[in-house]
Amino acid sequence: MLQLFKFKGGVKPATNKVQSVTLPIATAPLPSRLAVPLHQSIGGTPRPIVEVGDKVLKGQKIGEADGWISAAVHAPTSGTVIEVGLYPAAHPSGLTAATVVIEPDGEDRWIDRQPVDYASLEPEAVRELLREAGVVGLGGAVFPTHGKLTASKTVPMEEMVINGAECEPYITCDDLLMRERAEEVVRGAGVFRDLLRPKKVLIGIEDNKPEAAAAMTAAIKALGEAFKEFEVVVVPTRYPAGGAKQLIRVLTGKEVPASKRSTDLGVQCFNVATAYTAWRALAHGEPVISRLVTITGNVGEPRNWEVLIGTPMDELLRIGQPKPDTDGIIMGGPMMGFLVPDTKAPVVKATNCLIAHSPTLFPPKPPEMPCIRCGECARACPHELQPFEMYWFSRAKNFGKTQEYAIFDCIECGCCSFVCPSRIPLVQYFRFAKSEIWARERESQAAEGAKNRFEFKQLREEREKAEKAEKLAKAAAAQAAKKAAEALAAANAPETTVAEPAPDAPSAADAAKRATIEAAMERAKAQRAAAQPKNVDHLPPAVEQEIAEIDARQNQAVMANAAPDGEKNS
Amino acid sequence: MISALAIMALGAIILGAALGFASIKFKVHGNPLVEKIEGLLPQTQCGQCGFPGCHPYAEAIAKGEADINLCPPGGEEGVRKLADLLGREVKALNAEEKPKQVAVIDENTCIGCTLCIQACPVDAIVGAAKQLHIIIAQQCTGCELCLPPCPVECIAMVTIPETVDNWKWKYPVTEIRKAA
The missing domain is CATH 3.30.70.20 (Alpha-Beta Plaits)
Structure with a gap:
């Protein structure tokens, strides 16, 4: 038996999981339309590669991954693209985001699915396949999975953690997935194992899911020798045991510091649903176009559904038969989820649960009271932070101080708000402070860039000015030198002496200059005389008169210029 | 008496030399205050303050020639930060914040x-x-x-x-x- 470790803090809220585990997974009916947001993972926003009016097939790629940390998105069913544009997003802001809206044709016709034997491929090719299939972390953070499948070069891979803890109340989609599709989850974890080559694979499941743990153990046993380093570990139920850092701590005793990634300690963590989608992508050629969603809360029939990505939330909630006093939808669990501002928003890869909200199920919080400095929040914090200190400084908008208290280590699990006797919405303060700090960071980076470009522009203008002046000076010097040489040659030719440029050289140069000017004027005069006016045979008298006038003016000007030193000409 | 004077003189010479050396070795180039002020300005280089860019404005503030409330892109918050840095009174921005x-x-x-x-x-x-x-x-x-x-x-x-x-x-x- 593996020795388990503990993480500090944590809470034990009512799990409310039993409601939704009584019925098996069912496939949700095809919705009237599917709105697939392009940006469904951390990293670059995929570029749309379909246009309005295009016919798409189920599983056809509609968004091309942009950059390495990004993942492609696919059409969840066959149909017609009716819109590529802004659509309400599954986001606490209620703002819109770039989305491809598809009207299903009802045929649900697949693309030509190509199963691959990943063992025969290079690891790099497998990672590329996962990126193209849109496989991302389905635990909620939606980090592109292929980006986590490269082992650290310096640290040997010790353990791989497969996260089936599912600690958040109400949510049961991972539980049902492990109960019903354990073999495919284990096989998917096997893919990750083959890419990372860890010594042990630990599947962490909370002890309130004995059926899931039994199913996973049976699946590992059934798969035999090839999966001998796999072990199902039942961990005590305590929120947030399913946080990646907490589960790693419980299973391996390793504490991942803020400045490091878990791979630097030889550990990597994946969600069970991620492993499942990775296996479907490789062994069946099916990209991520659906996921399990728990529909629970104030509904008549709480259950887990296999839901197409892009299904509008309000339409989906209807199949759970919400009770009449339902007044909103929470996406995610009651601890970390948020009330969806616009229920037209679609289900995305991060949507693990929809909870029908009602005032009786979630009574409005009594108003916030002053902090009494009891320290309960610090005792509950699983990251050993001091939420009350961060609260003071967030509230006072003293963001520098919140960073000194490591606000960015906060995982927003909500334990502090849960235990606060004064009912202070601590996490809201921390989210506010974090987004202000990010905005400031963006601004200061922009300012830094603007300053650099401004300084470079000034430098460039100076340089251009200097270069121009230098060029002019050089040209003038070259001209003068040439003239001087010519004059010298002219002066020296009769005497055939190779005298040094004596002190009278300047005057010689002057003479030469004057001589050349005169010669040039002579040439110009000769040219003018030589140039025969054309088309002057049959001119009307008026024009002839005009010409005569111009000639007279020119002659006058020449006379006037010849008399003085010719300053006007230069 | 002589030896005491000599010791004091020697001490003075050594310390003086050390100070002189330090003043050359650890000379601060530029005005560090100007850099700090410039760090708080938004670097739009817009000239709305009446100076040709953020750096000249920062210099003017450091010299006490310009007020701290002349930068509309920095907004009220910019004024507050400058006031904090310089220990001056917070003033209303002399323009509308956009x-x-x-x-x-x-x-x-x-x-x-x-x-x-x-x-x-x-x-x-x-x-x-x-x-x-x-x-x-x-x-x-x-x-x-x-x-x-x-x-x-x-x-x-x-x-x-x-x-x-x-x-x-x-x-x-x-x-x-x-x-x-």
Whole structure:
């Protein structure tokens, strides 16, 4: 038996999981339309590669991954693209985001699915396949999975953690997935194992899911020798045991510091649903176009559904038969989820649960009271932070101080708000402070860039000015030198002496200059005389008169210029 | 008596030499205060303060020649930060605070005269003579310096819209209840 470790803090809220585990997974009916947001993972926003009016097939790629940390998105069913544009997003802001809206044709016709034997491929090719299939972390953070499948070069891979803890109340989609599709989850974890080559694979499941743990153990046993380093570990139920850092701590005793990634300690963590989608992508050629969603809360029939990505939330909630006093939808669990501002928003890869909200199920919080400095929040914090200190400084908008208290280590699990006797919405303060700090960071980076470009522009203008002046000076010097040489040659030719440029050289140069000017004027005069006016045979008298006038003016000007030193000409 | 004087003199010479050496070795180049002030300015280089760029304004503030409330892009918060740094009184901004904007060129009207390119202090406009000019929105500081030189008035200032990427969590509002 593996020795388990503990993480500090944590809470034990009512799990409310039993409601939704009584019925098996069912496939949700095809919705009237599917709105697939392009940006469904951390990293670059995929570029749309379909246009309005295009016919798409189920599983056809509609968004091309942009950059390495990004993942492609696919059409969840066959149909017609009716819109590529802004659509309400599954986001606490209620703002819109770039989305491809598809009207299903009802045929649900697949693309030509190509199963691959990943063992025969290079690891790099497998990672590329996962990126193209849109496989991302389905635990909620939606980090592109292929980006986590490269082992650290310096640290040997010790353990791989497969996260089936599912600690958040109400949510049961991972539980049902492990109960019903354990073999495919284990096989998917096997893919990750083959890419990372860890010594042990630990599947962490909370002890309130004995059926899931039994199913996973049976699946590992059934798969035999090839999966001998796999072990199902039942961990005590305590929120947030399913946080990646907490589960790693419980299973391996390793504490991942803020400045490091878990791979630097030889550990990597994946969600069970991620492993499942990775296996479907490789062994069946099916990209991520659906996921399990728990529909629970104030509904008549709480259950887990296999839901197409892009299904509008309000339409989906209807199949759970919400009770009449339902007044909103929470996406995610009651601890970390948020009330969806616009229920037209679609289900995305991060949507693990929809909870029908009602005032009786979630009574409005009594108003916030002053902090009494009891320290309960610090005792509950699983990251050993001091939420009350961060609260003071967030509230006072003293963001520098919140960073000194490591606000960015906060995982927003909500334990502090849960235990606060004064009912202070601590996490809201921390989210506010974090987004202000990010905005400031963006601004200061922009300012830094603007300053650099401004300084470079000034430098460039100076340089251009200097270069121009230098060029002019050089040209003038070259001209003068040439003239001087010519004059010298002219002066020296009769005497055939190779005298040094004596002190009278300047005057010689002057003479030469004057001589050349005169010669040039002579040439110009000769040219003018030589140039025969054309088309002057049959001119009307008026024009002839005009010409005569111009000639007279020119002659006058020449006379006037010849008399003085010719300053006007230069 | 002599030896005491000699010791004191020697001490004075050694310490003096050490101080002299330190003053050369650890000389601070430039005014560090100017750099700190400049760090707080938004670097739009817009000249709305009356100085040709953020650095000259920072210098003027450091010398005490300019007030701290002359920078509209920095806003009230900028004034507050400057006041904190310099230990001065917070003053109201001497202009209206505007939301952050970027310039946008109307592609149908632009004649490709390059005047705006020359006016842009941060090289955020791309184009060539008789070619359409484009403003790189990410690099535009919203300084409005490109507006006056444009002979066809094809540049407009557009407020940056709120998107999922730049959206911020709001300050939690505390309900005020009547005491029972």
